[in-house]
Amino acid sequence: MPTLTMLNATLDVDAEGFLQKPEQWNEEIAAEIARANGIPALTEGHWKVIRFMRNRFLQAGSAPSVRTLGKESGVDTKELYRLFPNGPAKLAAKIGGIPKPRGCI
Amino acid sequence: MTMTAIAPETAFAVEPEPKPITKVSIIISKGTLEGIYPGLIMANGARMEGIEANVFFTFFGMDAVMKGKQDKIKVATVGNPALGLPTLLGALPGMSALVTRQMQKKMEALDIPPIGEFVQMISDSGGKLYACKASVEMFGLSKEDFVEAVQDVITVGEFYELAAGGQIVFT
Numbered sequence: 001m002p003t004l005t006m007l008n009a010t011l012d013v014d015a016e017g018f019l020q021k022p023e024q025w026n027e028e029i030a031a032e033i034a035r036a037n038g039i040p041a042l043t044e045g046h047w048k049v050i051r052f053m054r055n056r057f058l059q060a061g062s063a064p065s066v067r068t069l070g071k072e073s074g075v076d077t078k079e080l081y082r083l084f085p086n087g088p089a090k091l092a093a094k095i096g097g098i099p100k101p102r103g104c105i
Numbered sequence: 106m107t108m109t110a111i112a113p114e115t116a117f118a119v120e121p122e123p124k125p126i127t128k129v130s131i132i133i134s135k136g137t138l139e140g141i142y143p144g145l146i147m148a149n150g151a152r153m154e155g156i157e158a159n160v161f162f163t164f165f166g167m168d169a170v171m172k173g174k175q176d177k178i179k180v181a182t183v184g185n186p187a188l189g190l191p192t193l194l195g196a197l198p199g200m201s202a203l204v205t206r207q208m209q210k211k212m213e214a215l216d217i218p219p220i221g222e223f224v225q226m227i228s229d230s231g232g233k234l235y236a237c238k239a240s241v242e243m244f245g246l247s248k249e250d251f252v253e254a255v256q257d258v259i260t261v262g263e264f265y266e267l268a269a270g271g272q273i274v275f276t
Contacts, residue, residue: 066153105215
């Protein structure tokens, strides 16, 4: 498994940089991943989505769809894409330290 | 014949990485449930990857974005051999509605939205939706017959202009 060294921690990642072990994550790492992916500063809106994404993954074992994100995270679809223009589900998962979502919706 | 030595840089030339897709323009031309969903799923999937998406509704595919028709779209139970239902049974009254309900239940379980919600979701995600001018004229319709998510009624030529520099997918 490839690893990535960030803030003195060694993280297990996939080829695209998604963390494979959510327990290796913390908020400083999140901010660092966000910066590397074109989001210089995480706002409260970003955090809402990232936390929802991560918590849902930890509870259910799979990441929620964009539909569920738009309905239940407290951030609507328009705002989701404004916050994460390159794909809300994918990017929120990456920053939230969970594996890449594999859903089609 | 003389042998020509191949320069090492040619022999080991690496294929350039394919350029990622940055834009797709999807045409939805059929008015059945199974004719509409694939195009919507591809458009939404494009936006999920940060890919620009246009959707052009033409002929009966326009039902997907017409007021009062969006929630009445059915699975074709006649002339659809993959369904495994003999055509004569498929023609029975209520059969199409029944099969449609079963499919909708399965889709809801997979978090696939009903057509009206899906169309709005694609629009909210930044996807652009258009109706085909030739079809609109043929069916005697106007912009007002379409849901708000539809940006405009455009010609084929305008569609090609919008699609410039991207991929076109016909469904």
